[in-house]
Amino acid sequence: MSTNNGNGTVKLRAKDFATDQDVRWCPGCGDYSILKQVQSVMAELGLNKDEVAVISGIGCSSRFPYYMETYGMHSIHGRAPAIASGLKLANPDLDIWMITGDGDGLSIGGNHLIHICRRNFDINILLFNNQIYGLTKGQYSPTSEINKKTKSTPMGSIDHPINPLALVAGADASFIARSMDRDPKHLKTMLHRSHGHKGTSFVEIYQNCNIFNDGAFFAFTDKATKPMNCLFLEHDQPLVFGENGNKGIKMDGLRPMVVDLNTGDFTTDDLWIHDERDVFKAMLLTRFFEDPREEGALPRPFGVIYAKERATYEDGMFNQLDEARVTKGDGNLDALIAGPQTWEIS
């Protein structure tokens, strides 16, 4: 099943990360592509499957661990971040991947998501966003567009959708990226980047639910409209998009604006240069969230919006444990049981 790397270590192939279980997602589901890219990226990274744990909650995406030949837990709805946090504290050497969806991660588990981001555990979070509840057969989700007609909203949904990346940016996630199921190459790049980041890395993946919400992201994934609507970010490069890169983003004071690079009025030198380490720019980029069908809408950014390492929670905890041992000495059990004050009865 595996090949020898030449230096004695065994290098696994993508299919070595697949289990013998039948994959039970609907035919045509975007999850298949994501599963395939994750398996091949793990192989490319040369990961040891015994050191990988995939933790998920509930929902279509959360079936993911059953299909990964690694350690894994399919847990309960919304709670994967808390379980993954505890696991990381039990064994910080594990390579933990957390799989969630828009309902699991942003609705029932929204609280845990913001807290794992602010604490900054070194965990890779993949949020499959299909803007619908699939497993419960088609109710609107917290990322569904307003006025969405579903089984539970026959007259259209009233609630304003969550902007996932703005949410995690607000929770000070140290790595924020967006990708899509239908661009495997880009998705793989994002998975590599997220794995390379030490700290909580959050990757939102636009994923098509072809049964209950088919085409939700076609504006971004369809060949014809993709160039107009997608802004692919590259660190240190100007924000350029459109057919043959004919458009760009320029800052007008504190407001981003779209400019035409063909008229001669602007060149790429006038454009906003992407800086992954700039939290203020990242905040603005997460706000590029307009409906692509609207006239003059800002394009939707894909790629690494923000990446800046800061102290992880687990390092903080283990540092404290070490420090306590140094200053107080390794705990003595008899001293613990006796406590600070004893007396004799004779």
Add this chain to the structure above:
Amino acid sequence: MQKTTEIREEITIKFAGDSGDGMQLTGSLFTSSTALTGSDLATFPDFPAEIRAPAGTLAGVSGFQLNFGSKHIYTPGDKYDVLVAMNAAALKTNLFHLKKGGTVIVNVDGFDGKNLRLAKYEDGANPLEDDTLAGLDVYKISITKLTREGLKESPLGMKEKDRCKNMFVLGFLFWRYGRDLQVAIDFLNEKFSKKPDVYDANLTILKAGYHYGETTETFTTKYDVAPAPLEKGTYRSIMGNNALVIGLITASRKAGLPLFYGSYPITPASDILHGLSSYKNYGVKTFQAEDEIAAVCSALGAAYGGNLAVTGTSGPGLALKGEAIGLAMILELPMVICNIQRGGPSTGLPTKTEQSDLLQSVYGRNGECPIPVVAASSPSDCFFTAIEACRIALQHMTPVLFLSDGYIANGAEPWKFPKADDIPEIIVNFAKPKEDGEQFLPYERDENLVRQWALPGMEGLAHRIGGLEKEANTGNVSYDPANHEYMTKVRQAKVNKIANFIPEQQIDSGAEDANVLILGWGSTYGVIKATVRELNKAGKKVAHAHLRHIVPFPNNLGDLLNAYDKIIIPEINNGQLCKLIRDSYLTEVVQYNKIQGIPITQMELVDFVNQVLES
């Protein structure tokens, strides 16, 4: 003037004052000094849910009750010999429980017009001036004024000065009961090492209180209590939550696993989190989660990762944790859930005690979800019961519910503590890859129906677990009807089999020829024991058995109950153990229930048992 000393067998003192008066501290320092004299003792702190209820009001009264004596002490005492009342509200709420002819020590400065009004005394009425205290031994001391005078030279502000007045009370009581001031001085020294002015002020007032007793002619009598006939050995004072903390750490050492504690602050369980977080040099990992659910889930993650995983909470939190406990149960991962019960339902009575989460603990999850339940019976018993909970969890691969309550959690008693070496090791069996290269089966079971624990990171054991029903042995997702029934029954049978690994039920105390058994669990231990002692002295044929293991019950419990004509079950709830006993053994039981947020008193229980005996 001649001062005399009277010897007493047992004394109950109630310290009562405003929430901000420092009565808890006064009580616990007096308790520490009492323990050092060799008395046996029991305490009962009683405080309002509000951190600082409006000063002077009835709702703001905070109390600390101490019972100590030269005989074995099992309860904090029914009625007080001495009531210390720092203001009118404290007197009003506590006077009812003072013994006939008892002693009242009042701070007269807490009885001005405003205090009397806040305590809801009728206009113009003052209990210090009318006949409210007739027949009692009353000492009126102007504590606030004496404190301020004593601190005339102190640079502290008036508010800070007034805060020292509890030291006056403490000093005075130290004189009255012949205590060495050193205990309090050591405490002040440590607590205020960085605030020399505050230290000086407290010390000055502590001594002022002591000397006031010594020199004032009103006080002619000191009281002494001889040492209790406690077993020889080394003792410490222990509170329930603290015993739980050191029990969990001991279990982690004995199992050779790091301790992980995930929790969300909740009364009366927060002290466990505080306690454990101060023992990082024992390798203890504490995680203050964002909510109750995250707390139990973080523990579940840590259990999956191979730590001794524990979460702690009280009733409302246990309700929130239910789904995750169900997950731990179906995953068959070891975890301990500590529930320090309080008055319910809903927010209920956060600072008051109750035993009303027993059925929630036994049944409170969706689906067929049996998990072992153990209950501690006294502050020191929290230590042993915590270790037992951990042992069962680790050796039987199951979540275990540990029950305590506000009364045991905050109550204190002297404890002849064990040596670490006397606590047995907890053997934990981890999975190993199969030698023949065959696939690892995560839900294969041994003869006790226990599966193996394979930790992420272990070589060759990669496997998936989840909350969906799993096929026997492989653990793969299975919707097969017969498999689900089989797995449901096998999980139940696994818990049932734990009965083979716990001690048989013993009779705790009582007459050998008793025909009435008082069966208890949890914090009613002390009052039942004291009741049986009193009844036996009067020749009544009554015995006492106390359950530590509630799920599963000890194997011999049914036979043991059958040996008695009558079973009485006193509980601080509406009859929850009664339901379990009736259901398990079809045995009729007589229930005695008190649901007032306070423990059952010995007087109440003796009366009830006498009625049953006469009926």
